[in-house]
Amino acid sequence: MRAEPLTACVHVAAPPERVFRFFTDAEAMMRWMGEWALLEARVGGQFQVDVRGVPVRGRYLQIEAPHRLLISWGHAGSERLPVGASTLEVRLRAEAGGTRVEIIHSGLPEPEADGYARGWRHFISRLAVAAARQRRVCGAAESIPAADM
Numbered sequence: 001m002r003a004e005p006l007t008a009c010v011h012v013a014a015p016p017e018r019v020f021r022f023f024t025d026a027e028a029m030m031r032w033m034g035e036w037a038l039l040e041a042r043v044g045g046q047f048q049v050d051v052r053g054v055p056v057r058g059r060y061l062q063i064e065a066p067h068r069l070l071i072s073w074g075h076a077g078s079e080r081l082p083v084g085a086s087t088l089e090v091r092l093r094a095e096a097g098g099t100r101v102e103i104i105h106s107g108l109p110e111p112e113a114d115g116y117a118r119g120w121r122h123f124i125s126r127l128a129v130a131a132a133r134q135r136r137v138c139g140a141a142e143s144i145p146a147a148d149m
Helices: 016-021 026-030 110-132
Strands: 006-012 036-039 046-051 054-064 068-075 086-095 098-106 135-137 140-142
Touching (some): 006 110, 016 086, 016 098, 016 110
Antiparallel strands (some): 006 135, 068 086, 086 098, 135 140
16 A cells, blocks of 8 residues: 655755755765765666665656656665655755755655655755755754754
């Protein structure tokens, strides 16, 4: 059984063009998610990121720079969440002097949903720090101690 799509959002104090790079450039991606990445940011190009030892694999399905990405998502060698079993949509919108980042993850198996919900909240906060060194979680300002940066 598939879970309802998961949504996470954050405000990043940087323009959409800068934030977009954190989904298309391997070095930028590894600053907020993953220990290794191979990103071929073109339609049909590979999306590969190892996150905490999990080999996430997929392809870029749609790219509308710098406002939207659609990426297939799965785990190499997994029967529960095989490569291409789910999709990650990233929406970037200029807002309040920065960018509203919305992540919508669809097609996850029900048993994976809670873990992914926690994971996306964690990683989207790291994205905000990596891209701008501050964050405001959609509607609520939050300061980040220097030790967390």
